[in-house]
Amino acid sequence: MPTPERGATLEVSIWRGGAEGAMRTYQVPARENQTVLDIVTYIQRELDPSLAYRFACRVGMCGSCAMTVNGRARWTCRTHASRVVGPDGKLELRPLANLPVIRDLATDMAPFFDKWAKAGGRFQPKDAKDGAVPEEFAVVPPTSKQRREADAGIECIGCGVCYASCDVVAWNPDYLGPAALNRAWTLVNDVRDGARAERMEAVAGDAGCHSCHSTQSCTERCPKQLDPSASIAGLKRKLFWDTLLGRRG
Amino acid sequence: MSAARGQVHLWIVQRVTAMLLAVAVTVHLVTILLAVRGGLSAAELLGRLQGNAAWLCFYAVFALAAGLHGAIGLRNIAGESLGWRGRGFDLAWLGIGLLTALFGIRAAWGLYAA
Incomplete structure (x- = not known):
């Protein structure tokens, strides 16, 4: 993704619910430097405090922030948004596959x-x-x-x-x-x-x-x-x- | 014998039969290429195989390896895609493998003893 223009937004769809649920879409300001975890944190702090997700260290040491990003399991703290957001500005986040979902992006490990x-x-x-x-x-x-x-x-x-x-x-x-x-x-x-x-x-x-x-x-x-x-x-x-x-x- | 031990044995049989098949299929294909050069006829087949213990052994091993290898492979596919798991299914697949092998061995014997 090229450097975002001022005022540009990302369209982020996130799994909401447990085993049953649906995707919900959020508009998040695009920044030059942001990780996928930054995006999730922005949504939880600024847009929807009920969003459940898990993280701890934010620097790739603890391994607790893994999620499915655009269909692929990744550490969200070490995934720069520019690497995964397409030219359409869309991003899809789901909980890790093959594990029971507790709620939203948090799985039962x-x-x-x-x-x-x-x-x-x-x-x-x-x-x-x-x-x-x-x-x-x-x-x-x-x-x-x-x-x-x-x-x-x-x-x-x-x-x-x-x-x-x-x-x-x-x-x-x-x-x-x-x-x-x-x-x-x-x-x-x-x-x-x-x-x-x-x-x-x-x-x-x-x-x-x-x-x-x-x-x-x-x-x-x-x-x-x-x-x-x-x-x-x-x-x-x-x-x-x-x-x-x-x-x- | 524990279930896991039996599963390891099936895995080993499949790997060993794969090694045998690598050789057997090569010999088989080369034989086909050579055999058809003079025109394929029943007389020629019998000339090569009738009373020849070496060819009988080769085809018996080939048929046994193919039967077991195929059945164990199908067992794995059925387990993963249909959920057919357990000792009963394993014994059934083993039976199918041996039966398939028996058909091949019977054919080889038929040509040997013809």
Whole structure:
């Protein structure tokens, strides 16, 4: 979108309601510098205080402001309006897909985090099964293969953009989704972790990594440029050989 | 055996059969190209296949791989688009796959033993 003229407005349509609802349109002043989150905040503060949405840090650290912007899941705080508003000055905002809508732009993230837990997303220290802090620091060489695999996925902040972008989640409500599986692969490669066998069982089968079609929407849309698709491929590969070689117990 | 374990086995069977099919389909296509050069006739087919255990083995493996691979693929499509999931459906698809394979193997045997 070219630099807006003085007095120009954007036509912003927003989902209002829960599972049932409708789009409502607002006229918002176009500014040279504004993010999509700025636009939503303007509407809530100046036009319609009943609008529900979620945000916290505003700088791409917390991952709580993800919404569907013109049909695509994005962090609204890191999406400049000029990148998504077309020449017609229109913008469409909906809540994240594949999650229950609480109201307006706020989704219930509980299923997302429940699946994170179900995939064995919690670090289980090998040396301290009761959760105590181990006495010695573990030495994990940064150049080791497993360390590099773990590092590749560790920066996930759980925003749900990949989950909302995944077709398999839409087709199979039991599917754990890219974020949970990426987390599992990160921990499988963490040499300090002691729950690898249970975690590999948790991510096997139709609800786990084996349903992934490798279409890579998760990788394409991850705002942190992570590659959950590669993590899922790693899980599949490991389960393939572990099963064939009888290493699964 | 847990349901998830069975699902992993089906996934593995589909991947392994895919590898077999990659080779088998190539051999099949090359054979077609070579076979039709001299004109395709029943006599020529029987000349190649009758009593030939190597070709019988090849077509038996080919038919088994194709039957299982196709049925497992259809199972996945049915699960995702129609919601047909569960052990009953899995066993039915496995049965369909083996039955399809059996038709192919029977045809190969027919030519071998003709």
